[in-house]
Amino acid sequence: MKLDVLSKSPWYADGLSFSCTQCGNCCTGGPGFVWINEEEIQKLAEYLKISVLEVQEKYCRKIGGKVSLKERFNRGFYDCIFLTELPAEKGEGVRQSRRGCGIYPVRPMQCRTWPFWQENLESEKAWDKTGEKCPGMGRGKKYSQAEIEKIRDSE
Numbered sequence: 310m311k312l313d314v315l316s317k318s319p320w321y322a323d324g325l326s327f328s329c330t331q332c333g334n335c336c337t338g339g340p341g342f343v344w345i346n347e348e349e350i351q352k353l354a355e356y357l358k359i360s361v362l363e364v365q366e367k368y369c370r371k372i373g374g375k376v377s378l379k380e381r382f383n384r385g386f387y388d389c390i391f392l393t394e395l396p397a398e399k400g401e402g403v404r405q406s407r408r409g410c411g412i413y414p415v416r417p418m419q420c421r422t423w424p425f426w427q428e429n430l431e432s433e434k435a436w437d438k439t440g441e442k443c444p445g446m447g448r449g450k451k452y453s454q455a456e457i458e459k460i461r462d463s464e
Contacts, residue, residue: 310311310415318454319377319430319454320432320433321430321433321436321454322454323368323454324445324451324452324454325425325436325446325447325451325452325457326446326448326449326450326451326452327424327425327445327446327447327448327449327450327452328445328448328449328450329445329449330444330445331395331408331409331410332407332409332443332445333388333392333407333408333409333410334442334444335420335424335442335443336388336391336408336410336420336444337383337386337387337388337389337392337408338386338387339386339387340380340411341347341380341387342372342375342377342385342419343378343389343417343420343439344375344376344419345369345376345377345378345417345419346375346376346417346418349417349437350364350365350369350376350419351416352415353368353412353415355415356412356414356415356445357412358464365451367392367414375434378390378391378417381400385461387460389409391410391412391416391440392408392409392411393408393409393410393411394407394408395407395408395409396411415431421460422460422461424436424439424440424443424445424446425452425461426461427461430457430461445463
């Protein structure tokens with residue numbers, strides 16, 4: 310006997326579109342945590358060309374046995390320590406700066422899996438609510454259900 314509950318496709322079975330616009334909205338807001346592991350700290354140290362100890366002292370904080378990136382309080386929001394003003398690219402017309410990740414090539418897994426987090430995938434309503442703050446959701450590359458779940462389940 311096949312149970313309907315187990316065979317039901319998720320609401321995003323036809324896929325979801327996402328393309329990072331480097332708006333920085335996912336890197337700011339209420340206080341939170343960006344978990345980072347030892348391997349990611351090592352990659353970050355290599356990228357920044359400083360020691361692991363310097364990375365830990367300057368950019369990390371311990372929270373109950375785990376490590377998170379630090380935050381800065383900025384105009385009522387808590388920004389990731391690596392949220393950076395990026396210069397406008399050539400050919401953009403009006404020369405406005407934009408926000409983005411200062412360590413994008415080596416950002417932690419938690420950041421690389423955005424926006425395909427379980428809480429965003431719970432329902433279409435949850436996805437749409439998050440999309441109100443993330444202009445990259447609903448545009449760009451279309452990810453299949455299998456791709457979404459592989460990203461969501463990454464460690």
